[in-house]
Amino acid sequence: MSDTFPRQYARTQRLTLGEPRSFTVSPDGARVVFTRSHSGSDAINTLWVFDTASGTERELLNPRTLSTDLSALTPEELRRRERAREGASGVTSYACDATVTSAVTILGGQVIHINLLTGDVVVPSIEGGVFDVRLSPDGNTISYVRGNTLCVSDLAGNERVIASDSAATVSWGSAEFIAAEEMGRFRGYWWSPDSLSIAATRVDVAPIATWYIADPAHPEKAAHEHRYPAAGTANALVSLHIISLATGSIAPVELSGEWEYLNSVSWSSAGLIAQTQTRDQRRIDVHAIDTSTGTANITYTDTDEAWVELVPGVPALQPGGALVTCADREGARRLVVDGEPVTPATLQVRSVVSVGDSVVFIANQINTPWITDAWVYSQTSLTQITDSHGSISVTGNENSFVARTSNLDNALTQFTVHVGTTQHSLISHAEIPLVQPNVRILAVGPRAIPVAILLPRDGLTTKLPVLFDPYGGPHAQRVVAANSAFNSSQWFADQGFVVVIVDNTGTPGRGSVCEREVLNDLAQPVLDDQVEILRDLHDLEPRADTTRVGIRGWSFGGYLAALAVMRRGDLFHAGIAGAPVTDWRLYDTHYTERYLGNPSIDNSAYEATSLMNNADELHQPLLLIHGLADDNVVAAHTLQLSSALLAAGKSHEVLPLSGVTHMTPQEVVAENLLLHQLEFLRRSLG
Known part of the structure; x- marks a missing residue:
């Protein structure tokens, strides 16, 4: 079977397999530890070390050589990988001691210890089913989370529970959903530099409402319970504690102020600090912590009338x-x-x-x-x-x-x-892509809006339909000077489209004023920039046929695609909305309230940005795609919009993806999604 780009893109996980990743550099610069799979279509990462003196690489751990079931993942590990958007297997994470002479990882729930100098691999006699394994800075103690408990073990595998709770809603040493999904904090415990203590979070999810995510393709399976902090509702209760390994004492850290979120913790030779943030995200405080008493003093504060960026x-x-x-x-x-x-x-x-x-x-x-x-x-x-x-x-x-x-x-x-x-x-x-991006990057108009334009490589001179391919939301750019960012967009261009990517207001890189232009409105300012570029497109690219314009996107990009065909169907003639947010009240607290406020206090921004209120405006083809196992943008977004469109008498298409989450690493799904979108665009735009 001859290879095609959609097939290559799918089996290589978007051309990322085979790349070195997850680097750790030793303090003396002698070693670089990293993971990498054996080929561009191999999803099993192995552990490597690069010796900088000799310039040579050495494989340390190949999961295939161990009798370990790589699919035997704990629910907590599965959630960690989803939050990190991790689609590979094998060695997906590891941790080193302070000198980077030893490391630990988990394969199939089993702890593995590796000597980075000799290459010796040891499997300590630690019962499986753990996650977030780490080494003390001195390399003598292994730490990890088992279920809701925080544990340590010596290198032989003699385990000791150091923090636990009888309440099923309480966990120790794990990052809560909102920290991992929105704050970039993927961990819940931190070693002291002297290896004698651990700072750990205690998380109680009891206040958070339980949502249920079912698999309609398998009605024999019970629905998965998911504590989801939707905008305007309660967050988890989080506190920080210092655990002495010598005495077993657990001292609460007294973080002052009216804070809601624990953003980060850092413990270095200079001391232990933590950063907290208020619910409205307009204030952050940095606390210096006395590790002997647990008392803390605020040493730095930043405030902003919109929000303080992390x-x-x-x-x-x-x-x-x-x-x-x-x-x-x-x-x-x-x-x-x-x-x-x-x-x-x-x-x-x-x-x-x-x-x-x-x-x-x-x-x-x-x-x-x-x-x-x-x-x-x-x-x-x-x-x-x-x-x-x-x-x-x-x-x-x-x-x-x-x-x-x-x-x-x-x-x-x-x-x-x-x-x-x-x-x-x-x-x-990594495999060389079967496409070669043919891209121009421009700064357009008085506000220098970043725009990328891609054309077919076959040099077509006739008028071509247009495909807008944005993300458009905060914290993510699509217009970057990197070929790897445009592979799928170039494939669409090679099918006979002028592909246009716009980094509208609110996207990062152009300064804090630009980012804050979406305060209280994630819809109209974002859409206005897309419209501005579309109106100028004939001058930017004469081959663009602006009477045939499609738009596609995923996540926030899916929201933007649906928004465009519903509010500006006079300009956008077909839309593909993948995993779209359709009502921001169904999305999480930390992300959504940063921009739209707390809907339990003021709901007006949510009403103004909800696609439900534009349902009767749709008069162009719209394809909705959603993974039914998505625990980030839950499938209710698409299903509720579909119901609203049906009630308004508006025809549309829905493609449900059974067993698929917010990411689509499954090879068959990823390949056919591209093909299905192309078929929809050709059918809709002619």
């Missing part, structure tokens, strides 16, 4: 005790050290990579949000240390780091180890 990697303490965080000042997200901005207002900080004597961070120039690079701040200088010409992510410190670089010059993502002035390339087994 930035990955901060807050954190430098070895001398200086607090590193980020704040929106003068229209840009800036690196802040002890309360003072240290980066210019022309630079938008995206994430902080590491905090030591120097600070490594990722940023973009505000006038070119589609290009990101790594920077280093020290007390005497601010230096750009990469030149990606595209999109970059970095792991490590200023002296030794791994750079993952995608740009428009290379078909594949490049992985480079930097140690001082020496560079090494890591091997990637």
Whole structure:
């Protein structure tokens, strides 16, 4: 059977299999630990180490050599992978000691210990069924969560429960749903640098309403119970505690202030700090914690009339005790050290990579949000240390780091180890795409809206139908200077479309003012930018036939696609809405209330943005697609919109995906979704 792009895209999990990933760089720069599968169609990751002195790679752990059932995953591990959008198997996560000389991972619920220097692999006599396994900084103790309890074990497997609760709704050491899904906090416990204590969360989900997610294709199966904190409803009760391994004592941390969310915890040699956030997200506090008493003092506060943005990697303490965080000042997200901005207002900080004597961070120039690079701040200088010409992510410190670089010059993502002035390339087994993006990136209009336009590679000169292919929501860009971002879009272009991708207002990279233009309205400002580009499209690309315009998207992009054909059916003539939010009251607290407020206090923004209220305006073809096992954007969104459309007498199509969650890693599903969408667009646009 000859390969096609939809088939390749599906069996390679969007061309990501075979790439090195999940990097850890040793403090001395001698080793880089990472995972990678054996080929571009192999979903089983193995554990590797790269020796920087010799420039050689060595495989440490291949799950195929162990008698382990890789499908034997705990419910907690399945939820962790869903929150992380993890579609691979094998070694999907691991943790190292402070010197990166040993590591632990979980395969099929079983703990595995690996000596990174000798390659010795040991299976401690720890009963299976655990998740989130970690090593103490000194490497002598293994920690993990079993069900709702937090446990430790020596390297031989002698287990000790250090925190538990008799209440079924209480868990220790696990990140609650909202922390993992929306705040980027995937863990619920942190080791002290001296390996003598653990800071752990206690989470009680009793206040959260229970939703039930059933599998209609298998009525013999009981519905899955899911505690979902919908907008305007109760969140989990979260508290932080310090556990002494020597005495077994559990001391509550006294975090002051009226906070709702525990955003982050960091425990370094400079101390233990935690960041909290109010329910309306207009204030964050950083607390310095006395680990001997559990008392805490607020050392930093930031407020904003809209919301305070969370930035990955901060807050954190430098070895001398200086607090590193980020704040929106003068229209840009800036690196802040002890309360003072240290980066210019022309630079938008995206994430902080590491905090030591120097600070490594990722940023973009505000006038070119589609290009990101790594920077280093020290007390005497601010230096750009990469030149990606595209999109970059970095792991490590200023002296030794791994750079993952995608740009428009290379078909594949490049992985480079930097140690001082020496560079090494890591091997990637990712397949070369069967498409070659033919993309132009533009900044359009007085507000410099980022736009990518893709054309068929066969050089067609006739008028072509148009396909808008946005995401459009906060925290995600589609217009980036990276070929890997455009593979599926190019495939649609090669089928005879002018494909247009617009990063409308509210998307990241162009400064805090742009991001906040969606406050109280996630609909009209977003749609207005798409319309503005559509009206200018003939000048941007004369081959575009604006009498035949489709729009497709997933998640927020699905919401935008449905919104476009319902509110502006005069301009958008067909829509494909995958996993769309249709009524923001059905989405979670932390994300939704940041932009639309608390509906239990003021419901007006929710009414204004609900697609239910536009049901009678639909007069163009609309295809709704939804995974019935989705626990993030639940299928009720699509089903309730479908009911509203039916009540309004509006014909539409619904494609339910049995057993599919918010992501679609299943090969058959992923391949045929592309083909089905193409068929719908051709049928609808002619």
